[in-house]
Amino acid sequence: MTHEVIRHLLDDYVTGELTEDARAPVADHVAVCEICSAEVESLKGILARAANLPKSIDPPAEAWSNIRTAILREENAGASHTARTSAWWSRRPLVLAAAAAVLVAVLSSTITAVYLNSRSPSRAASTLGRPGEATTPASLAAFTIEENNYLRTAATLQDLLDQRETALAPETVAQLRASLRTIDEAILEAHNALARDPNNKLLIEMLSANYRQKVDLLRRSTEITRGS
């Protein structure tokens, strides 16, 4: 088998899922190919690290309490002083910083877990959530944090896709870029609307949905270019 074919089989080789007649030629190739050998070691490292990850991460109770208090304060303030325009996060930078730190850690772990899980056939990993699922942040502050995570994830996936772009036909690459551009234009349009209307939760949810679409398309594109 050629290097290009074996490259697509390395993860099955590492996880022991390769069929018997394919395992031997892959092992022979890995023994003499530095690139594939390094890839096998890297995959083994990822599996080992993934095995050591906690099943779930609970945020410290104190941090959530702070966030809840701040949100309640904002809701109360909003009900009695609707004319006031300054947001709680601009008046409570320390609370925001604490909340942001916790949420970044939790969301980052969650996104990583979702990305890793998305490679398994588990139905729970579907990025198209069940109808009615609350998958969007309720406030602009939470969304800003989530947006940064989306941007980081999208940038990582885009880098990966750029490296693997040669595996796709030029017309497919053009089509893919057009689709990403379409999503980016929708993000920009919703972003501009949100700048004019920062309390509009519908816009936050739409923006969040557009980011999810972008990350999902990038994830699917990188997955499809990496073999079985």
Next chain:
Amino acid sequence: MVAKRVAGILALMVALAPPLAAQKKFERKIPLGMEGAFRIMNMVGSVVVHGWSKDTVLIRGTLAPGDKFYAGGGYTGAKAFIESANERDPKPTNLEIWVPARSRLWVKTATANIDVDGVDGGLDLYTVSATIEVVGNPRELNAEAIDGDIHISGSPSWLRAKSASGAITFRGASSDAGLSTVSGQVKVEGGVFERTKIETVTGNVSFSGRVDRSGTFDFDTHSGSVDIAIPDKTNASFSVVSIAGSITNNVSRGIPTAGRFGRGSELTTETGDGGARISVRTFKGPVTLRRSK
């Protein structure tokens, strides 16, 4: 004159003969349990899969010169793939496969169309730019394309279909369906639907079907149009919001109002005694609610 014509025909036959003769036909049988898993990867050409009542996978196909077919595995799971002689310019391989009807099937292609019929187990179908076509009632169906179309006809209990610029059409029924595109059109029609979620960015959405009274329906798009057609006497409550698009209501007397955020329009209305929850959200796509013909 006749001799010249015969010579011409012979010359044409000779010219055509080598590539036809070079195509290598093959057939392989693999024992597989009735609920076993089978994975096949074929980048170019076609993959046609039929479900049958035998505990065997039968693969028939034609290989280009130099290409190789690999298959193996056990009674609970098997895998097959094509190795092209020229990875940069792979030649098409056409496969016709029979799998146990209740098996779990995984197919991946680049430009090879995927056609599946009669498989009732789980289906995971992936393509870059080809068409996926499924006929039947799989327990679970996950179909993903980058710029290929997805056509489904049947009643998968659980369905997820995603494409970017390709269209998705679904004729049938499902208790849990999620369909998503970027710019591709999504068209759903047929029987009874329960939990349903349809998302696009610019793709138009058309839904025409019966809604289960306990169902939830979410339609989200940035700038695609949303057209929802429901039968008379449907029990449903509607929540429609558009930031900058229009709302046309032909299912009740409800009149869209100015949006609560100072622009756009909103509509909250019911047909019958409520029941199914239907939510539509667009940034600027127009929304039409109407009775089905």
